[in-house]
Amino acid sequence: MLGFGLSIEPQLWALIFTMVRIGAAFVAAPVFGAVSVPLPVRIALSGSIAILAMNTAHIQPPDQVFALATFLSVAGEVLIGLALGFILQIAFAAPMVASEAIGISMGIGFATTVDPQHGTSTPALGNFLSILLTLLFLSVNGHLVLVELVVRSYTLLPPGAWLAPSQFENIVIFGGYAFLAGLLLALPVGFLLLCLNIVVGMLSRSAPALNLFAVGLPASLFVGVIALLVAMPAMGDYMLVIIREGLEATRHLVLG
Template identity: 45%
Template sequence: MNQLDFGFGALEAEFWRLVFVMTRIGAAVVAAPLFGTAAVPPQVRVMVAGAIAVMVCAWTPVAAPANLFSVQGLVIVAGEVLVGLPMGFVLQLAFTAPVIAAEIIGGGMGMSMATAVDPNSGTQSPALGQYFAVVVTLMFLALGAHLQWLALVVESYRVFPPGATWLGAEKFAQVPAFASTTFATAVMIALPVSLILLVVQMVTGIVSRSAPALNLFALGLPAGVLAGIAALIVSAPVLTDQVSELIAAGVGAASDLLAP
């Protein structure tokens, strides 16, 4: 029995079991994109974690520790948190690649000053970052990756039963290792547009040297913006392909955390 006993017998035991199961799920939801964004109220996160925990309690024989508020029980709860956080943070890394690409492209277009509040992090981000964030979010939902990720969270209770084991150091090392894939994808997304912007800037520089009377800033900024928009339209298929592969890699990295 837990130290906090309100005298409701089996009903109270199921309640503490539900709260215990929500620990891992809640940690994964908070660390994951979409569910854990600053725009999502905490009440919604609790409801999502509770709804998933109800299904886990119905499908798996997970049991809460006998003394949940003892030292051993708190250590088990900490282990649940450490299992859930990496599974959500891996997807968070996948969602940062388009934002990094937007920083590179925005600097080349001269739109670094055009910023807006990012609803995912609550901080300032380039205007192009909002566009890329919408694209990756829509593709994430359209590909059903959120359902695959939730299935992995439920599967984690079979691979890592509560109190039976912890994620080892080699598992935690896979999370920063996935960051290299994130940076490589960001470069591949920004490369086509950056090459076109480089050509436009070289042509603008040559024209300004040939005709010194022309204002470099009055000519270069509109040319860069127009060329960047045209390049974004032309490279849209590259963006969708890279984002779909990145989402698949993110879900695969979360699945690798559950590999024996």
């Protein structure tokens, strides 16, 4: 019942209520939450997965729509969905941190481009690493793992349940992983550029008449491009570690 003498089909109301958590997770999660994904596609995908969740878990929506308990239940569903997607979004922030560390050392920190996932201007190197991380995420079926975790969350976090304070604490602690993973991702190239800057600094002290900008900037750009080319396999392997850590944190939030 809707209240106020109105009624709604129980199956339709259960489907809409189930779509709340799934839709919130897709809004916050990478890939699904990209601005390039049309809204009708998100709604259709949320509805399809909601039907799957209704057939695998016993989901009991509130009896009335316009009730305080219903609003609290919907708020809890939105919070759980946003938490599930936000954890992966934290892991996907690591390439941006790495691009800032590498781009400043290479001298291309000013080069920006439009991020297709967020629709904002981001460093060109960070956009490249984010696309690479997204392709690796799809190649290891990370999107399917996320859908599985969202569906399984209805069993361990039934409607009406709220996240415990310890779960919020785990999300905050995992937020620091984005900075750690970004620095480790930039470590091979960043260390080589740091050594180059030390050499250029020693040259500038030994030969003060040397034009540092005419020598240092082209050298940093050339060495940075070569270092990225050589270190890309190792960076790709560590991106798989970032994906695994993000999915593991999401699984820990759902399964405990």
